[in-house]
Amino acid sequence: MDGFRGEFIIEDPDGYAYDYDEEVIMPVADWFYKLLPELSTDFLNRYNPTGAEPIPQNVLMNNTRNVTWNVKPDTTYLMRIINEGGFVAQYLYMDDHDFEVVAVDGIYVEKNVTSMIYITPGQRVDALIHTKNQTDTNYAFMQAMDTEMLDVIPDDLVLNGTNWIVYDQDADLPEQYYVDTFDDYLNDFYLKPLSHTPLYEDPDHIITVTVIMDNLNDGINYAFFDDKTFIAPVVPVLSTVLTSGDMANERKIYGTNTNVYILQPGEIVEIIVNNNDTGKHPFHLHGHTFQLIERGDTIPDEFLPQNYSPNDSYVPPEFPSIRDTFNMHGQSYMRLRFKADNPGVWFFHCHVDWHLLQGLAIVFVEDPFAIQEFQSDLSDSWYDNCATGNVSTEGNAAGNMDFYDLTGENVQVKNLPTGFTAKGYCALVFSCVAGVLGIAAIGIYGMADIPNIEQRVLLDLGGLESDSLLENSEGEDEETGSSDSPVKRQNTSNETSNDIEPKK
Ligand SMILES: [Cu+2]
Known part of the structure; x- marks a missing residue:
């Protein structure tokens, strides 16, 4: 986003499918x-x-x-x-x-x-x-x-x-x-692909996830797939695949917040993404393109999110649109399908960089044993980079060689407490007491007699010298402890009443 970028064009070895000059x-x-x-x-x-x-x-x-x-x-x-x-x-x-x-x-x-x-x-x-x-x-x-x-x-x-x-x-x-x-x-x-690739029917593996934006106990707003926000593991997922041997297809070793799904070779995978957020999200998958089977309409903010319902009758396109980044509407859903025919560790994430920072990502570990076979020997630069960044290149998500021991893994902070905490109850009680006292004070004040009422009326009507009242009313005010009676306010606007200012 800061500008370190360029365009990387991969030419079709068979030449571009359409003519141009x-x-x-x-x-x-x-x-x-x-x-x-x-x-x-x-x-x-x-x-x-x-x-x-x-x-x-x-x-x-x-x-x-x-x-x-x-x-x-x-x-x-x-x-x-x-x-x-x-x-x-x-x-x-x-x-x-x-x-x-x-x-x-x-x-x-x-x-x-x-x-x-x-x-x-x-x-x-x-x-x-x-x-x-x-x-x-x-x-x-x-x-x-x-x-x-x-x-x-x-x-x-x-x-x-x-x-x-x-x-x-x-x-x-x-x-x-x-x-x-x-x-x-x-x-x-x-958009109909020129290849006329037919719909992948009958998925073998359906992954249903719901996008949620919510706050954790540190007050920060995170993005979740269901109840988990993506947090990078201590050891890169690919390193865990390569060093875990027979255990590479066990989801647990990749950690709690890595959002890993293991894909079997050749299976048809369907991803159903429900969007409980009001924002749009362009979802992108590495290592594959996918078919867009269904995309729900935009749902206005004032309505509830519309999640995918398998009971609704729906006929997907015969030749669905294929790309690697599809935009999902706010409070809506979409269904994507692809064939797991490319072993690797693949990120599925929102392409809005802010949302990726908030953790809106899943990792597919596709056919891990094939990865071990084809990619067991990574380049020196891989190890050099990890060494420079002080990143361990073996073990589970926590860097432990006992692969079931996730002690020390990176996990999300606690949820915000639901309901009231002790502090909350204290604050509520004191707020209520303060409120009741405030209303009581207004009531007592409002019901109290106004002293020297006749004299004050006379003063207002100009039938009385103000000095004679002031002597009296100061004494009265001290008795009631009130220093803010409406009558005195009136007096302060009177030029002759300067001498009571300090008391106010
Ligand atoms: Cu997004």
Whole structure:
């Protein structure tokens, strides 16, 4: 997020599936003026109990602002769009030009023409753009933040960026281009892979998890899958796989908060993610692409989360959309399937970096014995890195060679206590007593007689010299102990009453 990044393009050895004339790489990102260490310290903090994410200040295209993309007329460009940002998804749209989406996350799809692309952090979209057969007009190429992901919209936030498709470098650059709605973006659920890979039917292994954002006893707002937030183990999971021998397929050795699921070779895995949070989450899986079987609609905040119900009749697409980062709507759910055909240790996590910091991750240990077979000899750099970082490379999640002994593992802090603690009861009792005393005091004061009432009325009506009353009323006030009677207030506004000020 702080800018140490570049684009890594893997060419198809068989050549690109669609014809084009020229290729451009167009990364987009959000931009925070402060660096991550400072932002994350303020974010994961008891003084931010709601877990409000830091808000970026700006949007970038091609790592800058106001890009001029010089084009040739009547040319087909392959634009590789990558959201390299850490948090906010973006809408992309152009004046009088269309995107022809041909691939997402490295998966070719049947051509889809759209005027608007929605791209979350971690997603990649390949689109063909045909330039016009003219050379005298330039066009705006817009990017806009998905403001629904922001808790607040500060005044200084730049919500969109204007870039230009430049046919003539001497011609004017137009003003920004407006759209009426952001609802018309291409829905990636309906993208049909060019491979026509059929639906994986009848999953062998169903993993159901629920996303929850909640506070632990340190007051920090964490992200959970069910009741566990991800915390990195003392020993990297891959090291535990490689040093645990026959025990490598036992989930327990990977620790309590590593959120490990063991996958068997060749099985069809279905992940059902229920989102009990109101925010959107772009979920990303390493080592695989997955099929999006079902995605629930957006549920407005005022309604309860809608979890997946296996009893609802539903027919998945014949050729489901495939990619490695799917966006899940707030308070909704989605179902993903993949085949466990790639042994490895694979992270499944939200691609919003803030949510990953909060612990929104699962680790799949896929076919651990195959990993031992194929990868038993890691490179020197692996061991060097671990040594430099003082990270142990053997043992269970706690670094113990007795693999069932997890003493010393990294675990989440205690839950916030449910209900009242002793301190809470004390505070409640004292608050009640103070409240009762306060009401009683008002009652006693309100029922009390007002001394010298007739004289005071006369004074108000100008029928009495104030001195004669003041002598009296001071004496009265001392008796009742009250120094704040309404009558005296009236007197203090009287020029002749300065002599009682010190008493007030
Ligand atoms: Cu998230």
